[in-house]
Amino acid sequence: MDHPIKRDHSRFRKIVKGKIRDNLRKYVSEGEMQAPKGKDVFRIPMPQIETPKFKFGDKSQGGMGQGDGQAGDPVDGQGQDGEGPGEGKEAGSDEGSKELEVELTLDELAQILGEELELPNIEPKGKKSIQSQTERYTSIGTVGPDSLKHFKRTYREALKRQVAIGSYDPDNPIIIPIRSDYRFRSADVKTEYENSAVVIYMMDVSGSMGDEQKEIVRTESFWINLWLRSQYKSIEMRYIIHDATAKEVDEEVFFKTRESGGTLISSAYHLCKEIIEADYNPAEWNIYPFHFSDGDNWSSDDTKVCLELLDNVILPSSNVFCYGQVESRYGSGQFFKDLHGKYGKEADSVILSKIKNRDGILDSIKDFLGKGK
């Protein structure tokens, strides 16, 4: 049985998750979570979980130390701002007020997002068509590398053999396995079928989209990815940037590029269509095109082309098409109204959302994902 501390620990984790949920809006509007390093674990700084007590404040209080140096010399390692003042001066107890860093897995964080925004689980469409093979070490074999040697089984085999041939002496129980006694853990291949999804991000990088707007898109797509990744086992991301022409880029370029020039949204939709047709069969894939722009399309003719593309190709093959209009310093463009006029706010396959500023990100995420598509 586990030690009761494990219950205290899960209690603590629950409290922490509650705190994150309470402050989700703050975390979201502050930008991305610390990117996972290697593993799917997020580190979230959490300053305020200390039990309040009457205690001394005042940063200028300073403290005492031992070592070389003259008056006026800096004390090593001090001086970063934001550290708890008066720390560690409490003789006789070890309650240094370290900043707490909480680790959450992708699933836990997505769950918090889901609970806070009351996001419904997505009903995947299509068959479970993607085969994936996983290896599980569930059986025992007679060949294998030393690193997978199963010591217990090996010795048991050796013991059996020695008992059988009569070389086992209970008073001097020395067991020496020979080659044929060796047993190894071996893998069974399991095939699993999964739903698969692709998210196609399109972003307007024309001159009117500033750094602030791009940061908003970046943050929003981080959270959208987080949610979709918790819903689909395998998910692919494709990134398209466009001004008057469109091209496919990788993630890093997507968020960093800044180009100038006019905006032809249709160029992006063309490329999106090509990608879908080339790589993703709508019958097997859950397709999520997201488009972010400030809504200033070059001409109404182009808008017409866009709508046609949407109607003929993109909408029929996607789960849902999401358009987010980020307000830039030039105001909000016309494209939102055009889409709105055609599909209305409550269309089934099109979700429109306006993002006014950083604080609007969370609501916009709810708009996009709140329908469970």
Added chain:
Amino acid sequence: MHDLVSPLSGELLKLKVEIEAYAKDYGLDFYPVVFEVCDYDTINILASLGGFPSRYPHWRFGMDYDQLSKGYAYGLQKIYEMVINTDPCYAYLLKGNHMVDQKMVMAHVFGHADFFKNNAWFSNTDRKMMDVMANHGTKIRRYMGVNGQDKIEAFIDKVLSLENLLDINVLFETSEVKKQRENTEKRAKEEDLVDDDGRSQALKSYMRTKNKHDKSNQAEAKPGDADRFEIKKYPERPVRDILQFLAENAPLEEWESDIISILREEAYYFLPQRLTKIMNEGWASYWHSTIMTKHALKASEIIDFADHHAGVMAMSKKNINPYKVGIELFRDIEYRWDTGRFGKNYIDCDNMVKKYEWNKDLGLGKEKIFEVRATHNDITFLDEFFTQDFCERQQLFTYKYNPRSGRFEIDTRDFLAIKQKFLSSLTNFGQPVIDVDDANFNNRGELHMTHRHQGVDLDANFAEQTMKNIFAIWKRPINLTTKYDDKECTFCFNGKEFKPLK
């Protein structure tokens, strides 16, 4: 638990017997010490529970466990040893440590065990605390069963807010002392009553004359009526043992005051350790160093020992290392009393050469340090034995935040300034001194507390949060008088908002 912890056997047991014999030869005196060997996870669990395997459920233990486990996993910290002040004295060793480390830890542990048994500030701690803690756990779990875990835990959170508002004098309050005190108080009260009567007599006579003067036919005021108007101050004297005060006086359910008493008892159990951190660690380090270097070390272990000992003794520019200051101070005392470098003759001697060569061959050092470990706590220890010479040798300094350069800089190496700062950081175990003055403030049942300001302001944000928690217990407005920027001010939390009082 039992499968995770195992008693000593084999080589470790031999070591224990050997080292225990050295310790006893030196005159260390302790309750039987029970060593147990645990793996790192178990030791993390025990450390987060303050050394006690069975305590009440609370998330804070889980938080500490989280931090310790991570610290261990990332290789940032490792707990070598833990000793519990009980009889028998339990000590935990980390499985898989080097044999030389285990030896060092054992010698260190015997030092702690001796200190626990002999230091005056520990004289009244409950040595059966293992059982008491386990009982507390059972009680609180039962309350949780009845009232729900969330409710109980939330209440514990509030009480923990006040865990540092302790009265160190309570440590010496045995049941006899308590009885004595109560008797004196009762007698004083009786005398007061007599006085009261006298006063109300005067009042009555005044009222009689008034009646006569008015020539009204109203009946004379009945005796006793008069002193109804007199508002008695309660508590009569400021109370520092705030948890006790709340448990007795706040409008609480039975389980609530029981929980306050439980947490209070645990806080007072740990208090002597907070009062003697420097001495306790210094004493244990003194003995591990003495026993190891003079007896227990093998030639092949010297490098490892020196390395680890130096690690424990490392000086830091940011903090005082209690191990370092403690061991050096004990060694200094031993040296001074061995050579007779104390007393008026030595202090008044102004011949530097003579002073430098001073040696009276008294050989009182050992005796003196044993006496010191029995009678002092950190603050008196430093007050009496922290000398200028010592301060300079140990390269102590104070540092301060320099707003112009935005960093912490060495402030001064002046002996008196350092000593003063050192002592004030230890005053009231480093916690603000706060008393309950009046339980009927403004004659409206409000609680009034006073912070005895000693140069450092309170953290305003934390003070506000804390007052909210006290309000939840007292259920009437909470007032706190303190000083900010040298100006006296009173704050009030009335259940809704926090505001300064004029």
